[in-house]
Amino acid sequence: MTEHHVLELERFLPYRLSILSNTISQAIAREYEQRFELSVTEWRVMAVLGRYEGLSAVDVAVRTAMDKVAVSRALTRLVQAGRVKRTLADRDKRRSVLALTSKGWKIYDQVAPAALEHERQLLSTLDAEERAWLEKILIKLGTEGIGAMNAAVTTR
Amino acid sequence: MTEHHVLELERFLPYRLSILSNTISQAIAREYEQRFELSVTEWRVMAVLGRYEGLSAVDVAVRTAMDKVAVSRALTRLVQAGRVKRTLADRDKRRSVLALTSKGWKIYDQVAPAALEHERQLLSTLDAEERAWLEKILIKLGTEGIGAMNAAVTTR
DNA sequence: GCTTTATAGTTTCATTTGAAACCATTTGCA
DNA sequence: TGCAAATGGTTTCAAATGAAACTATAAAGC
Incomplete structure (x- = not known):
């Protein structure tokens, strides 16, 4: 008589959180991904740069909870697209100093309010x-x- | 004077949920990934098969909220490893009929309680x-x- | 019955992702 | 000073992922 300790996925908190989180993120990302040709990782980088100017790549990685390889790649694309300006720190030539360009800010100023509006809608049910x-x-x-x-x- | 509508990532609900969810999932996955050479997708497939016997691949995809390609690949590996038995349905030769093997159950009986214990620990703080x-x-x-x-x- | 359409599942191909190795610069310290 | 260790960031390579095309079977329409 094998009696198994059954796990019901649909009641399992980690699973439920994962589904909820992915569904929400996708709903928001849908908004800007094609419209601005902006990936989620790129947007996250822009989001922190909109908040804090002059961060380095590692700073961005810490604040976004992304790994530095992902940040590096996102930055390459963002700089390439003229959305982020990257210079080297005077005192430490390893560190980059990052900031949104005016082109970057234009996108930020459209995506950030939309994202906040989504959050508001989401929370409006509570x-x-x-x-x-x-x-x-x-x-x-x-x-x-x-x-x-x-x-x-x-x-x- | 450009006034920007600033989004603070660390207060933004979708972002916070994403971090929380990923951190939790990783903590649990760490447990079984190397120990049983089991990926998260494979585990999710096994989890629903532990709960419901005789599902088809599409059924599994629906219940796990994964896409059918991912399920197909996970099943290939699980069948390969002798953890899942796959037969064809008599009435519909397209559908597969899936079930954990005894080898699969042995793993399930170790992973499921561990996962539930993690959930309990997580919730113990509430x-x-x-x-x-x-x-x-x-x-x-x-x-x-x-x-x-x-x-x-x-x-x- | 025969043809079209739908469904189950797999394969292919291009893209994304992550870990580890790597290069350059800086820091710690003997 | 000078050399080992640490840090910032990029590249490389292998694995994971997703969309679209594909095969096989079943169901529906005529």
Whole structure:
């Protein structure tokens, strides 16, 4: 009598989060991908450069949680397309100093508001109380929750 | 004086969900990827086959939210490795009928409990009230929220 | 029954991705 | 100073991925 410990994918939190996240990201990306010929990775790079000027490639990688190879490739395309300006830091010739060009800003100024509007629409289905809980829960999962998972593994 | 409508990635819900989801999935996958030489897609296929016997490849694709090419490839490897048995349906020779082999079950019986344990650890940082809200919010976002986003786009 | 259309699944090809190796510059320190 | 280790970034190579074309079988229309 084999009794198996069954996992129901559709109730499994990591799976549900993955589906939800991908569906949301795709919905937003659909908007700008063909319209501006902009990949998700490129957009993420532009997004942080719109927020913080003068970052290096590694800084961008940290802020976007992308790996540096992906950032390097995205930057190559963005510089190529005249959307980002790259110069070398005076004091450290390894580091690049990055900023959106005016062409880059023009795209940013169309994509960023659209993205925020999407977020607003998404959240419009939650009331204030639910949003507050969501905020709290996301923070908790990100800080303690993931730590708890990893701790359970690495101590084995 | 150009005033830009700035998007802060670290406060942007889609981005935060993406990071959270990827971090969680990676933490779990790390566990079984080398240990069983099992990719995430392969594991997802095995997970639904552990839950429902006799599905076809398309059925698996629907339940895992993967595309059928990915499922086809995962199945090729799983059958190859003797972890899944594939036969043809009598009434419809196009459809395959899939099931875990005993070898497949052995792996399932190790991976599924580990995955559930990870989920438990992750959720252990939330109290009952928070978990209830999370459940409610996830459902709401998945049903209404995504619809609201898409509606806002397609009516433009 | 025969032809068109739909469905299940695989293969092909081009693109994306990631890990590791790599080059250049800078930093630490004997 | 001078040499080892670290850091910023790019390139290379192999594997993963996705779209579209393709094969085989089944269902529908006439």
